[in-house]
Amino acid sequence: MREALDLLRDRPLVVLTGAGLSTDSGIPDYRGPGSPARMPMTYQEFVSGPDARQRYWARSHLGWGRMRRADPNAGHHALVRVHPDLLITQNVDGLHERAGSPRLVALHGRIADVICLGCRATSPRQALQQRLTELNPGFAERHAAVEVRPDGDVELDETAGFVVPDCRECGGILKPDVVFFGENVPAPRVERCYAAVDALAERGGALLVAGSSLTVMSGFRFVRRAAKAGTPVVIVNRGATRGDELATYTVDAGCSEFLGLLADQQTAPMPSR
Template identity: 60%
Template sequence: MVRTVPPSMPVPVAPADPACVAEQVERARDVLAGGGVVALTGAGLSTDSGIPDYRGPGSPRRTPMTYQDFTRSDAARRRYWARSHVGWHRMAAAAPNDGHRALAALGAAGVVDAVITQNVDGLHGQAGSARVVELHGALARVVCLDCRALSPRRRLHERLAVANPGWAERTDVPEADVAPDGDVVIDDTADFTVVPCETCGGVLKPDVVFFGENVPPPRVAECYEMVDGARALLVAGTSCTVFSGRRFVKRAASLGLPVVVVNRGPTRAAEHATVHVDAGCSDTLARLVGHLGAAA
């Protein structure tokens, strides 16, 4: 299914009542206590690691580059790699937060069997979650669009630094201008040099699913299989605005599975939620570990 660029969601969101949140967490605990849980996560889970999200409360409107723009234009690829080269060190330096660690702990306790993540930051694996499907790929890998060879992003970063000496150092970008995929706002990229694939000389692209690009069907099928075999679905840190993730919530609902949503602010998963905890992921998931980890 093609990812599309949706309209931004409303920004003003009133904080949830603490007593109400406590009750929601208790209800979530009761739903998840039986184990057999598959987690679906989004950008809201990584905000406490310093990675901004696209649609959370207070997030500025962002327009990510589409697959069509990237593939049809040398100038677009130059703009993408120039911006991404500057922002990469911030993404590479990000570390798992309490939310990632909590999901890993719930996995170790036998509560969460697997994680489907829409994030491309690799933090679930770093935190220790055993079975993770990266629905939209991983920024730590680069793929050649011609020969399909995969290579580490750190290697490309080194090559771009050699081809563009001093570029990152002379480009001062405020933290507010960093996007969830590590892209940053730089207007003038005309003198940036893009390097080709070392294997065939072809066009390099981050191994992530761009907006307007299809998620690989085998990956989607694997995620459906995981949901089909689950007892419950835990949705954490996603507004489910993009269908590529929301389809698994709809699948769970169609199967009659309970759905626990942990997300601050509005989410399109709410209509299918058995429980909606209107609070941040790190604190809420850590509280669930306290409730469920000892009982498992």
């Protein structure tokens, strides 16, 4: 761990975070040690018909009701102090925003936002949550014991009869404003991230990955791009990742612990010579 921290000291940084960063906030990980196998709903399934959307929104109604009460943890707050050139997060929980990270790209969007697939109007998730509660009285109370999964999902099969409202503006289909499997990350987000990663090579910077297995290409591509340019890559994660062979250092440790040490050394005065 010390070698990785020394490499990152006083360098320009781009940080890429994944679900492992939010586990200390009580949000389950996707692929960390002990994580159950899961098949998240794809975009194609979501738009396939009302039954799929009923299943999605019933589960999400319960899961987001809990996720929204999660608070940023020590790792989120440490990254505010690290103050990277750009923070790229694959998480949709909004905890980096709540912690106060200023230079941020939410690669996959935010679960707290809702978009209409018809008129493209966006609205706060809280407003939809209230409508779902009113249309489905007692639903949350009847399923209070269900197990929470990542991204505001839960383990629940009994979704028949759950009422899903349409867009108030046009009657269109409402979807969380996040990138589902089967969708592409909007090009402007990707280009902003590429530009920040490319700049590291010119400035002697490094790419730090925290809490991601890099299984999904949307995050892994930035590691490949940095490594190809000769930029050092440090990966901090519980367990192996897809990018380990490209990394300068891999650290099997908790994100909060490592990021706290990094923040401390970034803000500590340099020793006198």
